[in-house]
Amino acid sequence: MAPKGYITKRLQFSACHRLNSIHLSVEENKKVYGKCNHINGHGHNYVVKVTLFGDIDPLTGMIINMTELKADMEKAIMIPMDHKNLDIDLVYFSDKPSTTENLAVFIWNAMKKTMENPDLLYEVEIEETENNSVKYRGE
Numbered sequence: 001m002a003p004k005g006y007i008t009k010r011l012q013f014s015a016c017h018r019l020n021s022i023h024l025s026v027e028e029n030k031k032v033y034g035k036c037n038h039i040n041g042h043g044h045n046y047v048v049k050v051t052l053f054g055d056i057d058p059l060t061g062m063i064i065n066m067t068e069l070k071a072d073m074e075k076a077i078m079i080p081m082d083h084k085n086l087d088i089d090l091v092y093f094s095d096k097p098s099t100t101e102n103l104a105v106f107i108w109n110a111m112k113k114t115m116e117n118p119d120l121l122y123e124v125e126i127e128e129t130e131n132n133s134v135k136y137r138g139e
């Protein structure tokens with residue numbers, strides 16, 4: 001049986017957003033999201049770490065070629081999200097607030113659709129700021 005391992009690739013993208021829920025009133029949104037509900041939005045340099053878990057192939061010595069993982073992340077993350085207004089440019093966030101939790105779910109689903117072997121996907125981690133991060137494992 002081949003040994004198993006975890007492999008992680010990191011990327012950074014820049015985007016702006018506003019925390020606002022269409023399911024809450026104007027006053028409720030202000031109360032829940034505070035400064036992050038400001039009408040004109042704000043920006044982040046998001047750091048995303050995608051981790052896969054799987055067999056270390058005895059012939060190649062790899063779980064996945066990092067070059068392939070980079071291409072998948074480019075397609076699933078960078079193209080739709082980098083230098084975008086998340087609330088306007090991504091239909092996904094038209095009815096959900098663009099919290100880091102929801103971004104992690106979006107990226108998880110996009111990676112699943114993009115990867116040749118989606119069963120390898122183990123975790124998506126996003127650092128919204130130096131102090132705030134979210135991990136999602138598809139649960």
Ligand SMILES: Nc1nc2c(c(=O)[nH]1)N=C([C@H](O)[C@H](O)COP(=O)(O)OP(=O)(O)OP(=O)(O)O)CN2
Pocket residue numbers: 019036042098099100101128129130131132
């Ligand atoms: N559960 C969540 N709470 C908040 C999210 C989120 O995605 N999920 N996001 C925000 C805002 O987007 C905001 O930009 C970050 O807010 P805050 O932590 O207040 O950021 P600060 O830079 O002021 O604080 P630091 O601790 O210095 O990072 C808010 N809440």
Ligand SMILES: [Zn+2]
Pocket residue numbers: 017036042043044
């Ligand atoms: Zn924010």
